[in-house]
Amino acid sequence: MSVQGRVKRITTPQIRAMKGATPVVCLTAYTSLTAVLLDEHVDLLLVGDSLGMVLYGMESTVGVTLEMMIAHGQAVMRGSKRACVIVDLPFASYQESKEQAFRNAARVMKEVGCAGVKLEGGVEMAETIRFLAERGIPVFGHIGLLPQSVNTAGGFRSLGREEKEFADIVEDAHAVAGAGAFATVIEGTVEPLARRITAEIPIPTIGIGASPACDGQILVLEDLVGLFSDFKPKFVKRYAELGQSIEASAKAYAAEVRARTFPTLDHCFGSKPAAKPEGGPPDTA
Ligand code: KIV
Numbered sequence: 001m002s003v004q005g006r007v008k009r010i011t012t013p014q015i016r017a018m019k020g021a022t023p024v025v026c027l028t029a030y031t032s033l034t035a036v037l038l039d040e041h042v043d044l045l046l047v048g049d050s051l052g053m054v055l056y057g058m059e060s061t062v063g064v065t066l067e068m069m070i071a072h073g074q075a076v077m078r079g080s081k082r083a084c085v086i087v088d089l090p091f092a093s094y095q096e097s098k099e100q101a102f103r104n105a106a107r108v109m110k111e112v113g114c115a116g117v118k119l120e121g122g123v124e125m126a127e128t129i130r131f132l133a134e135r136g137i138p139v140f141g142h143i144g145l146l147p148q149s150v151n152t153a154g155g156f157r158s159l160g161r162e163e164k165e166f167a168d169i170v171e172d173a174h175a176v177a178g179a180g181a182f183a184t185v186i187e188g189t190v191e192p193l194a195r196r197i198t199a200e201i202p203i204p205t206i207g208i209g210a211s212p213a214c215d216g217q218i219l220v221l222e223d224l225v226g227l228f229s230d231f232k233p234k235f236v237k238r239y240a241e242l243g244q245s246i247e248a249s250a251k252a253y254a255a256e257v258r259a260r261t262f263p264t265l266d267h268c269f270g271s272k273p274a275a276k277p278e279g280g281p282p283d284t285a
Contacts, residue, residue, distance in 0.1 A: 010043055010084040012116050012138035012182040018043070019204045024183070024216025026206055027224070030055055030072045034221055035079030042083050044206075046118065046140075046218060047073045049088040050147070053230075054222045060150045064090040066104055073112035085114040086140045091148040094119050098131035105137045116182065120146040122172020126179040133180030141176035144169055144210060145188030158209065160193035169193055170200070177201040185218060186210040188235075209235035 018024050026044040029035045030051040038045060051072055052064035066089075073087040087108050094101035105117045116138030119125060129139045144159055160166045169189060176184050183204040186194050195213035198205045207214030219236060222228035226241040256262035265271045 007081045009082060009115065012084060012140075015044060015084055016182045016203055019202065019215055024204050024206055026216055026218035028218070028220045028222075029076045029080070032075040032079030035076040035083075035085075038221065039080040039083050043216070044218075045076055045080055045083040045085050047076050047085065047087040047112075047114070048118075048220065049090045050220050052090075054220060054228050061147045062091045062151065064088075066090055066093050066107070070108060070111050073108065073114055077113050084116075085112075086116050086118050086138075087112055087114045089117050089119045094128060095121075095125075098128040101128045102132055102135060102137070105132055105139075109137060116140055118142055118185070120148050122169070123175040126175040129176060129179035129181050139179075139181045141181035141184030142187065143172040143176060143184055144186045144193075147187075156188065158188045158190060160190040166190075166193050170197060173197040173201050173205075177203045183216075186214060209233060 015024060024044065025042045026046060027038050027042050028048040028050060029038055029045040030047060035045060047069060049061040049064040049069065051068070052058040052061045056064075056068075058064070069087050069090055073085070076085055089101070089105060089108065093104040101119070108114065108117055117132070118140035119128070120142040121128075122141075122143045125141075129141065132139050145156060146153070147156070150156065160169055170193070173184065173186070181203060183206055184201075185206045185208060186197060187207075188209040189211075191211035191213055194205065194207055194210040198213050198215055204215035206216040206218050208218050220228065223232070223236040224239050226238045226243045227246075229243050232238070253262065
């Protein structure tokens, strides 16, 4: 395909420019298969480290490695051509120092070819975000509930009910935006907090369990289509029940194999075709 004929990917400056103009539609994707299906319908595909729990059955995202993120990021890039693809930096790949963050983010950018990286944290990560952004790495922020900090937070709960917590997260939002993030996820916060942040910061806020007040929304695809059923957070809307369909298909297949009713001659190569009515189409199998 010529360079002119190539579909242009949505860029991080374009995502940033959507603030106040049009809702930003985001979903997670971990595989080429799902990237192909989602690409046309979303502005941004996030290769989220939630894949540790959703695909690998881990208890949290803490065990996810940079190599896992790179492999899944490459798969999503192969399956998409239009969406802005962002890859999560996993736990312990950026918190140590801004230099460590740059080294690992640069590796992700080079090996995946994605548009940027996402990292979790507010005020405490602002210096790192600035360091990356000033050196050519677009950063997607993530404030509010931080899954990689589950062990210090002591579990997941919605945030912003207490005055101090509310004020701290507003401060995080300003720190992330001020440091040069092109957009930020707000996860698991009460509506007035997401509303206040969205009104105050100049970059798009992408909510997950943070209310319609945000500039855009993101969900984990497997939650949306009913494939991940370990738990269903309040903020998830199920648009399909694919898990049930897969289970029903496997059950029907197993029964047919055991009953020897699958495969039939229609599914065989070089078998004698069943008698065809006279004048029927020729057998091309
Ligand atoms: O890892 C992930 O999927 C995420 C989204 C839930 C925002 O960070």
